[in-house]
Amino acid sequence: MSGVKVGELPVSRLYLGEGPHWQEDIEALLYVDVFNKAVCRYFVNTGRCQVLHIDDGGKAKTVTIVVPVEGCKDWYVVSVGNTLCGVQWKVTDPDNHTTKPKVLQVTLDSHFNDGKCDPQGRLWAGTMGPQDDKGELLKMNVSSLYRLDSNLTMNKCVDKVSVSNGLTWSPDKKHFYYIDSEAFSIDAFCYDDLTGQIGNRRVLLDYKKSQLGEDIPDGMTCDVSGNLWVANFKGSKVICVNPETGQVIRQVNLPSKNVTSVCWGGPDYSTLFVTSGKMRLTQDELEKIPAAGATFAVTGLGAKGFPANGFRPDLDLFRDKMGL
Template structure:
């Protein structure tokens, strides 16, 4: 397997999303409040800066809105907002988001972290407590939510420390989830129509499995295996969720691997 650097360094990269229609990789630089897109066929890049809001200026996720052309949902601090980013926008464009929801009012130093859409197109996004270093993050201050097409926000999980990786099985019956500072990968029963999750249980305790680094973002492959990025770990690890066995490890020339997605040809 060849590892190739395709974009310049960022301060805290996250949230990779592959847009097949545009042959473009979208990702964010959380602490700088920037959204980036990289067009693989032309080897060109664009940056969008989202102005801070009263709930903060970190931007940790970007997802397109189906049927809305150039509209995207982004997180800004503790808020979810809508931005418009045309393909012909100038590079380093600056925009202000239309705020849809602001959460965690009792914990004003919280911020959104990882986010991803489920098979029905609902946006799942989680929050985390304040902390300049992961090990110093305020414990159990965050939550996990989902936003549906009617702009209704549902609160699912509480007492989360660093909400992170998410994935859904191909049969749409299972949801996988990582709260990073538990050092565990968990699974839930998932109801596709309603989005309801239940029956939380353990897939793997990484520390007990001999992996001491912090699990971060995650994706799933066509065989149902989970690929987990490790902050402080310089690697992505492939897990067979039925047994919790480690199948493969891919080393990367960077220390803090935050997430992973499939894309390109």
């Protein structure tokens, strides 16, 4: 891939970085510092990085999702443990700021993992099973993928999930792609954009039957041609998959082992932003992989994506819920 450049953003390297989202109106990359329960916002034009610490009184251990709320300036939906919350975060806030979240919806699951909004602005957010102190999964097939609709009601869309992860939609809005990391596959569903209903699940790429070794499929996005770009945890790379054939057609190697998620951004959406983490790496591995936990900007791919969707609630209901 001649011309491809992998650059590290001048931001803190994280134990577990996740959830990248390009916010176009402020030209900033949003992402989360999972176990420090913080949301980060990097302004590419100035190099400024804001960090918003989420203070829920110590109830939860993780923050994994951040998406802007459309029509409600400076408001975001974040996941805090097993709860979807609203937080206000202004560009004029200090670079290190703390806020208390306001609850939107709560699940009985262990905690949320990945999530993003569909073309209609509904928030799809998946959970994962409980973990031990080392981050190892204790229970399989006990989590779910949920859809938060504009009326703030939550709908369970997929059950018997172990680690809900990457999700994205095809450019024609007819297909929904989904990853349960412990299933080691990328799955495809038929998708109804009007109703948000999904069905006819099938395996698009089986990692165990491919040449991906011990890689774990993680975060995912789609480009304008319909190809899927998938972060490979343990794999030091992002792969590009043709969903029509289920074949890996490109690979981008990265100087970080645990690659977690991806999103398109920049002025023309031709930059692929990639998060990573230090989680589960030994001291020896950390010494050999100094860029572990970095956030990257990959350019020169000759591909581009779409603007990311924010959450589009019924604004009266949202403002009432937030006490506005």
